[in-house]
Amino acid sequence: MLTKFDTIKSCYIGPQISPEQFVREHFFLYLLKGNISGFDGRKKYLMRVGDYCIVRKNHLAKYNKQKIDGQFEKVVVVFDELFLDEFQKKHKIAVTPQDSSDAFIILKKEKRVPDFINSLFSYYQESGEIDNDFLDVKREELLLILLKSNPPLSDIFFDFGIPEKINLEEFMNRNYKFNISTERFAYLTGRSISAFKRDFKKIFNDTPGHWLIQKRLEEAYFLIERKGKKSSDIYMDLGFEDLSHFSFTFKKKFGLVPSEVKQR
Structure with missing residues (x-):
């Protein structure tokens, strides 16, 4: 001690x-x-x-x-x-x-x-x-x-190199819960921001910002419905900075607030 x-x-x-x-x-x-x-x-x-x-x-x-x-x-x-x-x-x-x-x-x-x-x-x-x-x-x-x-x-x-180009799809599906900028995601996958957005469109047929929100909301719905989680306990872990913004975007996508989701 x-x-x-x-x-x-x-x-x-x-x-x-x-x-x-x-x-x-x-x-x-x-x-x-x-x-x-x-x-x-x-x-x-x-x-x-x-x-x-x-x-x-x-x-x-x-x-x-x-x-x-x-x-x-x-x-x-x-x-x-x-x-x-x-x-x-x-x-x-x-x-x-x-x-x-x-x-x-x-x-x-x-x-x-x-x-x-x-x-x-x-x-x-x-x-x-x-x-x-x-x-x-x-x-x-x-x-x-x-x-x-x-x-x-x-x-x-003492390795001062920068990240090399990696599999974007695998990386994003593993790390979508992290709350960082598109520029950071691009850097970590070894791409310029323009190359990142271009490759992202080819793979996901979506923009990075929209895809991230939808992916996080789908995970939130699963956690609330199947795992009985409360929105106040999961919103930050899913990359949302504000609970009210999370609730607003959740209702916009699913037509109901998190507390109205019936658990299975």
Whole structure:
């Protein structure tokens, strides 16, 4: 139990993390209090106190925080491309890019990692950030620890390539619940926005925006009718930002509001 952190809130080191479900930069996540359930379109993940992982850039990821005894705290260290590029040049690290679909890389336990987390206490400020003078020093220290205990991570951290062209139909049918822009979907499938829209039309005979809404609404109807789910419990998981907008579009498509759907 990391008692030194009993009085702090979540700590962030490095550039700000985007609230998008598209991961822009690699980041390290250490769970101090509570649980986290994650999903990357293929797998579900569960993290408990003391667990830690890498969340990979250029991937889709959702995670839900679950408080325990009313508390949830984490440490997040962002490894942005500029920092990683300078680190690679400094340490002369060779890379063999790996093809992996996992957004969450759960790391094996290593004593130096919780020791590192405890060492942050003396640098921690009330703002939830590390003193700027020590920012890159602490990030470099953590990265060295992670690479020593998990050498294959170098092939992930230092691969600065962009996503290659992949099967669009398979990708969209697996990831339609993620709330990201058409531009992000295009990028992740290795296409320009114009090529994405052109290929999308050929495959689905529809526009991306319209298809996504219809696909999400059909899934919502199934979950309400067959699984007895409430709209308030599923709308965000299906990519809708607002419950009232979800209810409006649901009624527009099916002619009734979610609460009027009869369960089977």
